[in-house]
Amino acid sequence: MEIAILTFDQFNEMDSFVVAHLLNRLSPQGWHAYITAPSDRVTSRNGVAVDAQRPLEFTATADAVVVGSGWLTQEIAQDTALLGRIALDPQRQLIASQCSGALILARLGLLAGQPVCTDQFTRQAIARTGAQVLDTPFHARGNLATAGGCLSSQYIATWMIARRLGLAEAEKVIRLVAPVGEVAGYVDRALQAVRPFVANAPVNSAA
Amino acid sequence: MEIAILTFDQFNEMDSFVVAHLLNRLSPQGWHAYITAPSDRVTSRNGVAVDAQRPLEFTATADAVVVGSGWLTQEIAQDTALLGRIALDPQRQLIASQCSGALILARLGLLAGQPVCTDQFTRQAIARTGAQVLDTPFHARGNLATAGGCLSSQYIATWMIARRLGLAEAEKVIRLVAPVGEVAGYVDRALQAVRPFVANAPVNSAA
Numbered sequence: 001m002e003i004a005i006l007t008f009d010q011f012n013e014m015d016s017f018v019v020a021h022l023l024n025r026l027s028p029q030g031w032h033a034y035i036t037a038p039s040d041r042v043t044s045r046n047g048v049a050v051d052a053q054r055p056l057e058f059t060a061t062a063d064a065v066v067v068g069s070g071w072l073t074q075e076i077a078q079d080t081a082l083l084g085r086i087a088l089d090p091q092r093q094l095i096a097s098q099c100s101g102a103l104i105l106a107r108l109g110l111l112a113g114q115p116v117c118t119d120q121f122t123r124q125a126i127a128r129t130g131a132q133v134l135d136t137p138f139h140a141r142g143n144l145a146t147a148g149g150c151l152s153s154q155y156i157a158t159w160m161i162a163r164r165l166g167l168a169e170a171e172k173v174i175r176l177v178a179p180v181g182e183v184a185g186y187v188d189r190a191l192q193a194v195r196p197f198v199a200n201a202p203v204n205s206a207a
Numbered sequence: 208m209e210i211a212i213l214t215f216d217q218f219n220e221m222d223s224f225v226v227a228h229l230l231n232r233l234s235p236q237g238w239h240a241y242i243t244a245p246s247d248r249v250t251s252r253n254g255v256a257v258d259a260q261r262p263l264e265f266t267a268t269a270d271a272v273v274v275g276s277g278w279l280t281q282e283i284a285q286d287t288a289l290l291g292r293i294a295l296d297p298q299r300q301l302i303a304s305q306c307s308g309a310l311i312l313a314r315l316g317l318l319a320g321q322p323v324c325t326d327q328f329t330r331q332a333i334a335r336t337g338a339q340v341l342d343t344p345f346h347a348r349g350n351l352a353t354a355g356g357c358l359s360s361q362y363i364a365t366w367m368i369a370r371r372l373g374l375a376e377a378e379k380v381i382r383l384v385a386p387v388g389e390v391a392g393y394v395d396r397a398l399q400a401v402r403p404f405v406a407n408a409p410v411n412s413a414a
Contacts, residue, residue, distance in 0.1 A: 013228045014384060017220040017255075021357070024253040035255055046231040048224075048242055049258040117387060137386030150228070151393065152386035154358075177221060179344030179359035180324060182396065186358065189389065 001026070001164060004036035004054060004062040006086070006101070010045045011070035014150040015098040019066050022157035025173045029165070033066075034058065038082055045071050060087035064094040064160055067101030074100070074125065077107040094163055096145040096156045102126055105146070114141045117148035140197035152193070154186075159194040167191055167198065208233070208371060211243035211261060211269040213293070213308070217252045218277035221357040222305040226273050229364035232380045236372070240273075241265065245289055252278050267294035271301040271367055274308030281307070281332065284314040301370055303352040303363045309333055312353070321348045324355035347404035359400070361393075366401040374398055374405065 003023050007016045016035060023033035035042075036059065037052035044050070059065050065088060076082060083104070088095055090110060097105045099119035105111050106129045115132040117139045126133050137152035139145065140159060147156050154174065161170035171187050178186035210230050214223045223242060230240035242249075243266065244259035251257070266272050272295060283289060290311070295302055297317060304312045306326035312318050313336045322339040324346045333340050344359035346352065347366060354363050361381065368377035378394050385393035 013224040017224045020255075021220045021253065027253070033253070046228065046234070046240070047260060048227075051256040053254060119387070134387075136388045148387035149389070150384040151358075151361075152389075155386065177357040179362065179400075180326070180341075180355035181343045182356070182359075185396075189392075193386075 001031040001063050002058075002061070003031065003033040003064040003066065003160070004059050005033050006056070006059070006065065006067045006104075007035045007037050007042055007050070007052070008068070008070050008072055008076050009039075009042050010072045011042060011068055012099065012150065013044045013046065013048060015070070015101070015153055016068040018151070018153040019098065019157045022154060022173055022177065023160065025176055026161065026165075026169075036062075038085065056082070056085040057087070059085075062093065065096070066156055067095075067097040067104050069097075069099035069101045069119070069122075073103050073122075077103040083108065090143045094143050094145075094160050096140075096147065096159070098147050098153050098156060099150065100125075102146045105144070106131060110144055111146070114144060114146075115139055117146040117152070119148050119150075136193075138193045138197075140194075145197065154190060155193040158190040159197060162194055162198040167195070170194070208238040208270050209265075209268070210238065210240040210271040210273065210367070211266050212240050213263070213266070213272065213274045213311075214242045214244050214249055214257070214259070215275070215277050215279055215283050216246075216249050217279045218249060218275055219306065219357065220251050220253065220255060222277070222308070222360055223275040225358070225360040226305065226364045229361060229380055229384065230367065232383055233368065233372075233376075243269075245292065263289070263292040264294070266292075269300065272303075273363055274302075274304040274311050276304075276306035276308045276326070276329075280310050280329075284310040290315065297350045301350050301352075301367050303347075303354060303366070305354050305360050305363060306357065307332075309353045312351070313338065317351055318353070321351060321353075322346055324353040324359070326355050326357075343400075345400045345404075347401075352404065361397060362400040365397040366404060369401055369405040374402070377401070
């Protein structure tokens with residue numbers, strides 16, 4: 001399972017690294033999430049310079065794609081040359097956006113008729129595309145998901161793992177990263193957020 | 208308020224970037240958190256190569272220090288040359304460790320007589336130092352704090368902001384990053400985690 005975490009200049013560190021870290025917890029099972037960027041290096045909104053692990057063209061072969069967010073998403077969603085390097089196929093891939101990343105999925109025509117989760121600052125821009133904006137952290141229809149609020153990135157990871165390996169495997173990963181003493185609450189919220197959207201997921205853990 | 212986020216090779220991305228991101232939400236108020244490393248570049252446990260924003264010697268002038276965690280913390284805690292570059296002063300600085308970072312604070316003699324929060328994999332190593340290991344996500348005594356579980360990094364940020372600017376300002380930051388629709392719960396847990404340890408914090412927001 002190869003996952004592209006789309007990460008652009010001025011990116012939000014939480015939105016790219018939380019989901020990447022959670023998915024990479026399954027590296028013993030062959031899951032690998034990569035910081036995937038339009039150039040060799042990208043710099044976060046707080047000046048953290050990171051080497052890209054994969055170019056945007058990696059999306060063409062990735063099994064799943066997470067579109068991260070950042071301060072430049074509105075501009076990126078208008079950059080047709082850059083968008084042309086992103087190859088998404090919701091028939092084959094699991095695809096999710098984090099916060100303003102929904103603007104890119106909308107621009108690519110992937111959210112038509114689908115309610116959208118996003119952050120409080122992106123709500124209006126999403127609403128202008130004609131989409132319904134939800135007051136919940138996570139929503140998916142088929143293979144396309146959206147999440148809103150930096151810390152809802154944990155729900156994107158939960159959903160992707162649950163879709164491919166089942167809810168029990170997703171729960172194991174959340175247990176590993178929850179604050180000590182708060183594991184039950186974190187597991188409950190994560191499973192509750194994604195359960196309506198994993199009806200066809202494996203019932204039993206793959207482990 | 209200049210904050211060093213100590214980040215070593217094979218670091219845990221969540222443990223360094225969640226707290227750095229949250230503290231940098233106060234950049235308009237002059238707060239700046241920096242990835243602080245022993246070399247010009249460090250590479251995470253999942254292969255993400257990041258430029259250091261500050262060298263370890265930055266700790267000598269920083270107003271606060273967070274010791275991140277990673278796969279090499281046990282080795283780092285034995286590296287006297289490297290530890291010699293870290294200058295911590297709990298009289299002047301707010302100091303916190305995330306997960307295995309507590310091993311470094313313990314090695315520097317800063318946790319004597321203080322119960323410790325850490326992750327499930329570091330418990331035994333901390334216990335061998337003679338310290339009591341807690342089953343809670345966050346604990347502080349004076350200016351020294353420890354946290355356990357990747358996502359308890361949000362409580363380190365909450366505590367540092369509350370100690371310097373008050374609980375109301377800390378709450379504002381948590382509101383900005385909580386999953387949409389789950390803000391109240393995230394705020395409640397964050398304030399509950401740190402409230403016992405910010406008795407002398409400003410009552411009113413500085414904003």
